[in-house]
Amino acid sequence: MRHLLLIALLLVLAPLTAGAAPAIRFDDLSYASPVISQTDMAEHTFGFVNSGDSELVIEDIAPS
Amino acid sequence: MASSSRLKPGERGRIKATVDIRGRTGVITKTVSVRSNDPERPVTLLSLRMSIKDQTHIGRYHPTEIFSERCRGCHVDRGKGKRGWNLFRADCFICHNAGASTSLTQMSKKPRGSLERIIREGIENTVMPGWDEKHGGPLDETDIESLLDLLSR
Numbered sequence: 001m002r003h004l005l006l007i008a009l010l011l012v013l014a015p016l017t018a019g020a021a022p023a024i025r026f027d028d029l030s031y032a033s034p035v036i037s038q039t040d041m042a043e044h045t046f047g048f049v050n051s052g053d054s055e056l057v058i059e060d061i062a063p064s
Numbered sequence: 065m066a067s068s069s070r071l072k073p074g075e076r077g078r079i080k081a082t083v084d085i086r087g088r089t090g091v092i093t094k095t096v097s098v099r100s101n102d103p104e105r106p107v108t109l110l111s112l113r114m115s116i117k118d119q120t121h122i123g124r125y126h127p128t129e130i131f132s133e134r135c136r137g138c139h140v141d142r143g144k145g146k147r148g149w150n151l152f153r154a155d156c157f158i159c160h161n162a163g164a165s166t167s168l169t170q171m172s173k174k175p176r177g178s179l180e181r182i183i184r185e186g187i188e189n190t191v192m193p194g195w196d197e198k199h200g201g202p203l204d205e206t207d208i209e210s211l212l213d214l215l216s217r
Contacts, residue, residue: 022073024102026110033114037122042083042114050071052102058069060099061079 023052085116090163092116127186127193128200140202147210156211159191168215176216183208 027047036042050056071077083094096110130139143155152160152168159165171179183203186194195201196208203211 021103022071022101024098024100024105024108026108029108030111031113033112035115035117035122036085038085038088038116038118040085042085042112042116044081044112046079046081046096046110047076048079049076050073053073055073056071056075056077057101058071058077058079058098059101060097062097062099063081064095064097 020054021052022050022054022056024056025049025051079110081110081112083112083114085114088116089118090116127191130193131200131202136202144202147207148214151207152211152214165191171215174215176212179215180208180212183211 025048027049031044031046033042033044068077079096079098081094081096083092085092092114094112094114096112098108098110099106100108124135129135139158140155143151146154160167160171174182182192184194184196185199186192193199193201195203197204
């Protein structure tokens with residue numbers, strides 16, 4: 001009985017998860033600078049791609 | 065800062081991170097968290113590691129340079145005439161503090177013979193120069209003995 005319930009639950013959830021989804025893929029997740037002077041501003045650009053099959057929305061970017 | 069907050073499938077984007085490192089020295093690590101509607105990975109953490117030197121030290125790499133006229137005011141002369149702990153505090157502690165270099169406690173565990181060799185000859189490919197006169201350093205025999213007595217207690 002419990003197995004039947006699980007299968008029924010999976011059947012209900014399947015259509016929800018199988019739909020189109022965006023996917024964020026970064027070229028690199030980390031960056032290490034060479035030795036730099038303290039008078040500069042350090043800058044780095046992280047590249048990424050939407051490798052999914054629906055629109056990707058960047059909701060928030062927060063430094064920590 | 066992101067190039068655009070909405071991307072079609074296959075489209076590329078950029079996130080530019082700027083860190084104000086003015087007046088900072090040493091190694092600084094910053095992270096940036098990026099939240100998106102990717103159901104598999106709603107949050108991605110990006111990290112930046114920056115090695116920063118001040119104007120006086122940028123581009124100076126060879127350890128024996130600290131014995132030069134330009135550098136010795138801070139790196140050598142403060143220990144002049146001093147012995148043992150006072151010499152250590154004046155000239156060695158600049159590197160051998162709580163930072164990346166070996167601490168006093170760690171050094172005390174080494175045998176006296178290897179400590180002597182390191183103080184005299186330095187360690188290749190590190191910032192530790194050879195400190196005895198033969199290697200261009202400022203320490204005479206008594207100075208070296210006093211450091212060894214301090215370290216191999």
